[in-house]
Amino acid sequence: MAEEGTLLSDPVAIRPVAGRIDAVVTVPGSKSITNRALLCAALAAGTSRLEGVLFADDTDAMLGCVSALGASVEIDRARCVVTVQGTGGRILDPQTPLDARQSGTTARFIAASLLLSPQGRLLGASPQMRDRPMGPTFEALRALGAQVDDGERPGHLPATISGAAQHRQPTVVLPGDVSSQFISGLLLVAPCLAHGLRIELSTAAVSAPYLSMTISVMRSFGARVTTAGGVFVVEPGGYRACDYSIEPDASAASYFFAAAAICGGRVRIDGLGDRSIQGDVGFVDVLADMGAVVERGPSSITVAGGELRGIDVDLSDISDTAQTLAAVAVFANGATRVRGIGFIRAKETDRIAAVVTELRRCGIGAVETDDGFEITPA
Known part of the structure; x- marks a missing residue:
């Protein structure tokens, strides 16, 4: 029996397959690519058109956050298309609340993007996401000069974050063995920083293909990224809008x-x-x-x-x-x-x-x- 207060999904009846299957299956768009492309498009200069977008709670969280950062978003759910008018690497809306919901990618990516915010922004999340670690992101943001107030529960959301002006290309050191999302978040915001960013991993990366995915999406939007031996160097210059198929x-x-x-x-x-x-x-x-x-x-x-x-x-x-x-x-x-x-x-x-x-x-x-x-x- 479920504990009091536990939310259970509605039961689903599953019938065994009778014999062999032979099918061509249409699968929705990648959640991971969708959230990366949405943030790149939101930070780009110009209008991007994303096709094959996945609409789910995690991607709806990202859509809400990039809109709250000032990007203009048009959604065609029937055609799985999103059109984004980017901000050119700026945070245009200083007040609308940010809610990552239950999305780990949204939480880690949006927290990093607040390096671009001259004013403190409160990033909230669901109770479940509040239990997940944010410490590596917060430590990296502080190392880059950002102000991070996570006093309610250190290393977790909610947190109020504001960026800082850069005077040289900074270097941050991140652990690679906790979650690749911490690294991807810093990579994604890096082209919009005045002097770019150098990331050094203190331990080998887990889920390394997700870092390759992040870099691939970034390059599609015009970012310049080099990587070798656990070191990532992102040049400044921002993102260019494009048409992107997920x-x-x-x-x-x-x-x-x-x-x-x-x-x-x-x-x-x-x-x-x-x-x-x-x-x-x-x-x-x-x-x-x-x-x-x-x-x-x-x-x-x-x-x-x-x-x-x-x-x-x-x-x-x-x-x-x-x-x-x-x-x-x-x-x-x-x-x-x-x-x-x-x-x-x-x-x-x-x-x-x-x-x-x-x-x-x-x-x-x-x-x-x-x-x-x-x-x-x-």
Whole structure:
């Protein structure tokens, strides 16, 4: 029975698939790319048109925040299009409240963007997001001269943030092993700083493909970024408006690829392929290692079922697919060990504990480890 005050989703009846599946699936746009593109467009000079936009709570939070920063936004939900008149790297609205809701990307990205605000702005969030860490972002902002008042609960939202004038290219040092979102937030605002920014990582980055995604989106909007050996250098110069097409969400696609692997059928998803900027397309390589049949093309990926076997795999670069892989592992011959994902305990919930708990409720052998989990099919 749920504890008093716990909010539960409405129950959903799930009917087993009768036989093999054979489908071409249309997947909504990438949440991660959408939020990066929205912020770049909002800070750009000129009008940008974004196609394939995902509309969800996280992206609605970003839309609300960029509007509150002064960008003019026109939304066509039916066509998944957003048109943004950017601010040219300035904060034009000094008063409208900022609410990140439950969105980690919105919280980390908007907090960093307040380096551009000459006046203190209060950034709020949902109770759930208030429990998630913001310390690395706040420490970096302070190192850059910003004022951060997080006195209600240090290292967490809500916080009031105001920027500071720069006199030289600054350097900040960030940990890479907590969340790539802290790094991406600083990267995204950097082109709009008077002297750019140099970021040095004190530890190896987790979810490194998300940093590559951030840089790819930035470059599409005209930013100049170089990276080598855990050092990122962003030149000043701002962003240029552009027309930008957002890929289907590779994390969401993983569910359908997993269904094909489990059910012995076949699923094709268009819009993802060899040129994808999303690291989570690498999930299909993990499925291939388990015995699924994978076909990659320049603009589509097809997965077909095979005889699945357990594997030992490091998912630190594609941690958002860990729960999906856990479901696949249940149907494999032999145990599966997932490593390198200890940092996902600090997401909206402890994802490692959650997946192990729910699998055990289904009678599956599952145990937590320090940095992941092990699953032994019944």
